[in-house]
Amino acid sequence: MSDVMARTKTIELLVLRYRPLSDSEPVFATYQVPYSDDMSVLQALQSIKDTQDGTLSFRWSCRMAICGSCGMMINGDPSLACNTFIRDLAPHPVTIEPLRNFPIERDLVVTVGDFVKKIESIYPYIIPKAPKSIEDGEYLQTPAQMAAYESFSDCINCMLCYAACPQFGANPDFIGPGAMALLQRYNGDSRDGGQQARLDRIAGEDGVWSCTAVGVCSEVCPKQVDPANAINQNKTKSAFDFFLRFLRPGARP
Amino acid sequence: MSEHRPFHRAQPRDWWAHKPYLGYTLRELTGLGVALYGGILLAGLVCLSRGAEAFDSYRRFLASPLSLLIHLLLLAVMLWHVVTWFQTMPKTMPKLILGGRHVPQQRLTVLGVLLAFVCSAVLIAAVVAVGGLS
Numbered sequence: 001m002s003d004v005m006a007r008t009k010t011i012e013l014l015v016l017r018y019r020p021l022s023d024s025e026p027v028f029a030t031y032q033v034p035y036s037d038d039m040s041v042l043q044a045l046q047s048i049k050d051t052q053d054g055t056l057s058f059r060w061s062c063r064m065a066i067c068g069s070c071g072m073m074i075n076g077d078p079s080l081a082c083n084t085f086i087r088d089l090a091p092h093p094v095t096i097e098p099l100r101n102f103p104i105e106r107d108l109v110v111t112v113g114d115f116v117k118k119i120e121s122i123y124p125y126i127i128p129k130a131p132k133s134i135e136d137g138e139y140l141q142t143p144a145q146m147a148a149y150e151s152f153s154d155c156i157n158c159m160l161c162y163a164a165c166p167q168f169g170a171n172p173d174f175i176g177p178g179a180m181a182l183l184q185r186y187n188g189d190s191r192d193g194g195q196q197a198r199l200d201r202i203a204g205e206d207g208v209w210s211c212t213a214v215g216v217c218s219e220v221c222p223k224q225v226d227p228a229n230a231i232n233q234n235k236t237k238s239a240f241d242f243f244l245r246f247l248r249p250g251a252r253p
Numbered sequence: 254m255s256e257h258r259p260f261h262r263a264q265p266r267d268w269w270a271h272k273p274y275l276g277y278t279l280r281e282l283t284g285l286g287v288a289l290y291g292g293i294l295l296a297g298l299v300c301l302s303r304g305a306e307a308f309d310s311y312r313r314f315l316a317s318p319l320s321l322l323i324h325l326l327l328l329a330v331m332l333w334h335v336v337t338w339f340q341t342m343p344k345t346m347p348k349l350i351l352g353g354r355h356v357p358q359q360r361l362t363v364l365g366v367l368l369a370f371v372c373s374a375v376l377i378a379a380v381v382a383v384g385g386l387s
Contacts, residue, residue: 018260021258100262142353144353226344
């Protein structure tokens with residue numbers, strides 16, 4: 001009761017709706033939502049779903065910026081709905097759209113299949129340099145060796161960086177910032193020996209070379225993963241790999 | 254019945270002209286300014302190879318109000334190019350770990366810009382000194 005009493009202010013939300021069975025294209029719907037100062041955009045959407053329109057579809061899970069499910073365009077910026085608060089946007093009307101650069105499945109839900117395939121394609125696991133048995137003990141790592149890749153392991157696959165990337169918008173086959181951050185997480189790991197397999201994956205236009213260092217991917221990242229750094233340092237490696245490929249052991253002319 | 258009928262929204266063709274991409278667009282455009290200045294220097298070299306008369310007319314062009322205006326504009330473009338170049342530089346290199354700690358990118362940018370200005374100052378001082386001696 002007290003929670004309802006506290007919600008004396010109202011915010012206008014313009015939500016892009018797309019119902020594939022009835023809509024030929026997405027259209028904006030307007031909702032008036034009572035809000036309190038601690039209300040996130042995600043809670044506002046849940047309030048619409050609970051009290052105004054149960055058909056409104058959106059993804060969410062953890063409500064604390066760790067699962068990466070509720071990424072959407074809020075006032076044109078790629079944002080996590082759980083991490084964006086109405087009080088910071090009020091009193092102006094708030095525009096909510098599905099993540100840019102992705103096909104819309106329904107309302108705020110986008111297609112993620114291609115992104116998952118890209119993640120799978122970069123060998124997202126440690127490939128040991130030499131196989132070791134359990135009796136041989138664990139693979140050791142110094143704090144400095146860990147610092148070299150640790151921040152890239154913070155990615156939550158929210159895809160905000162893809163929505164921020166105009167080169168992904170122009171070329172959907174571009175491997176993109178998120179998958180490259182994960183690639184660097186493994187390539188930068190001192191215990192890993194899979195660098196060559198991953199370098200082969202990112203050569204060419206659909207690999208690192210679609211990136212033009214726009215850099216907005218790193219600005220919108222809610223976890224400060226800095227995918228722009230992951231991509232651009234691998235351009236150097238990819239270029240070296242191209243020019244020095246004949247010198248590799250086992251290389252064929 | 255399947256509802257799977259994904260809707261594809263096309264990216265606006267003028268994405269580069271709007272926030273947050275405007276900074277990127279301006280940064281890339283400064284490259285044209287750098288190329289233009291390189292062209293001006295190259296024109297001087299060509300005039301020099303063609304003889305004294307050609308080089309004198311090149312120098313007269315340099316002293317003209319139009320040329321001074323162009324150079325003032327190009328100086329601003331060049332300064333912006335230097336700053337944004339060093340802002341991008343840390344993104345293109347592996348994380349710098351010193352003493353087990355990650356060196357912040359902003360520090361690399363500040364150091365790079367400072368280095369560029371010190372080098373420019375030394376170059377200007379050298380040119381002035383050589384000009385004074387000859």
